[in-house]
Amino acid sequence: MTQSYQREDYHGIWVIAEQDGDRVNHVSLELLTKARELKEQGKLTEPVTAVLLGTNLAKFPAKLAEAGAEAVIVVDHSALRYFQNETYALVLKELVGARKPAIVLMGATAAGSDLAPTLGAKLWTGVAAHCVDMKLNDEGNLVAVVPAFGGKVLGDILCPELRPQMATVRPGILGKALCFPHENYQIEHYDPSSALTKDKGLVRALGISYEPVQGVPLEEADVVVAGGFGAATEENWQLVETLASLLGGAVGCTRPPLDEGWARDYQMIGTSGKSVRPKVYIGVGISGATHHVCGMKDAGLVISINKDEKAPIFEVSDIRVIADAATILPLVIESLQKNDEDEVCKLA
Ligand SMILES: Cc1cc2nc3c(=O)[nH]c(=O)nc-3n(C[C@H](O)[C@H](O)[C@H](O)COP(=O)(O)OP(=O)(O)OC[C@H]3O[C@@H](n4cnc5c(N)ncnc54)[C@H](O)[C@@H]3O)c2cc1C
Structure with a gap:
């Protein structure tokens, strides 16, 4: 034709x-x-x-x-x-x-x-x-x-x-x-x-329902805490969510946490997900595959936590934390919570 x-x-x-x-x-x-x-x-x-x-x-x-x-x-x-x-x-x-x-x-x-x-x-x-x-x-x-x-x-x-x-x-x-x-x-x-008048289509949309976004939308967040497969286990995933919440940020993810059902599809960052430009990006247990890096490379300060010192994500990171996520996340969370309590004490 x-x-x-x-x-x-x-x-x-x-x-x-x-x-x-x-x-x-x-x-x-x-x-x-x-x-x-x-x-x-x-x-x-x-x-x-x-x-x-x-x-x-x-x-x-x-x-x-x-x-x-x-x-x-x-x-x-x-x-x-x-x-x-x-x-x-x-x-x-x-x-x-x-x-x-x-x-x-x-x-x-x-x-x-x-x-x-x-x-x-x-x-x-x-x-x-x-x-x-x-x-x-x-x-x-x-x-x-x-x-x-x-x-x-x-x-x-x-x-x-x-x-x-x-x-x-x-x-x-x-x-x-x-x-x-x-x-x-x-x-x-x-x-x-x-x-x-030419529309002989067989499909009719009767309504649209949106999955409500929980927390701060990724695209608008100044701080993004992104979890990868190395954030491991559903319990540890809650640590990623807690850290994001304490920092007033949004939760992002790589493909594996989505596949595992820990995260939602609107949270994925990368070529098949969203592109984000937060002021601060914290990646937890993320290897740094190009599919993911494509979606976060324009972030301001990039902090990465990975137990493998040779992880490719470190090549695009400003701060490299070589540590086990399951050990370091509770410590960071505890420290942030303690700071919050101290602030409340000072105000009281
Ligand atoms: C067509 C296509 C499109 C894709 N699109 C996307 C996309 O949009 N977004 C995306 O993210 N992916 C996408 N992917 C998948 C992508 O290629 C990678 O497989 C994925 O990004 C890897 O995710 P990850 O870094 O979480 O997991 P892994 O590559 O498995 O890395 C896990 C990391 O965690 C570290 N680690 C393990 N345990 C711990 C621990 N206890 N503490 C600290 N660190 C630890 C490991 O050292 C490792 O570096 C796509 C793939 C294809 C084929």
Whole structure:
């Protein structure tokens, strides 16, 4: 199957923004800031555009504009209340086909990772998935940077012939969104009725439930205490949680604690998990596999506890503690608790 079109007809950068009814997903904001950087780099003239699908969307465009959107296309329809792949892809296919953006970006979230390939297939174009960076080359083509071989190699992915060029980007990897002057952004309401009449999809989303995040969310924490397989046993895992709680931080993990059922999937840090940039990262019993290091390498101060002095995590650590986690964690916790009690005594 081929599609006849002129590459030259496609202009500008779109970000498909994600919202949960209360908040815009932070990766959409990060992407808008990145889109402004790409626009400047490529000396593009078209406004950076956010596309927002759902219902009751009035409160979101200003937030998108603050992060860099110069135009917002609002697609508000009851059929779009909950994300569903087929319906969203149909609407976006029609919208992209009509307006022809050169670049379409989404967060590599559960929804974005589901939607991007479907939309890419419908538009007969390529999608670079789970990118960690993006730039424009001298020809103005998007260069999407994607880790390969467990993060040991960074590959440049281009889609030079087909349009639009699509990419999904991992949450947190681009850094925090900037704040732009946003008084004069354009807003447009798009009626998706014609696309929706073509929706013969068999799947209907009836609701969305979110697993409540316990404690401080990883992405927002200044302190992250991450436990690995060397934190060993469920009882010791509670020591990791106690330390995080005493420091007012969030608990992170590597893959094995997830597999063991000690930690939850939203706590995993790394190529298949989250990217974090806390001021302080404390890794307990973590070997330092590239899959994990990819997600924490931008942390401020890195403290690692490992009983193996040759553990690779020490190569990316500022403070190395060669010790058995089961011995040292209770001592650190006791000392922190004692400090707390002393403070209370002083105040009393
Ligand atoms: C496609 C793919 C994607 C992946 N994505 C991710 C990802 O996103 N995030 C991720 O984390 N992993 C990911 N992994 C898994 C990753 O490759 C590693 O296997 C994992 O990170 C190792 O976890 P770990 O360091 O906790 O365990 P191990 O590698 O088993 O290391 C345990 C460490 O603890 C130390 N230790 C043991 N006992 C003690 C003790 N009592 N006190 C102190 N130290 C001790 C050991 O010396 C060792 O260094 C992925 C793998 C694949 C194939």
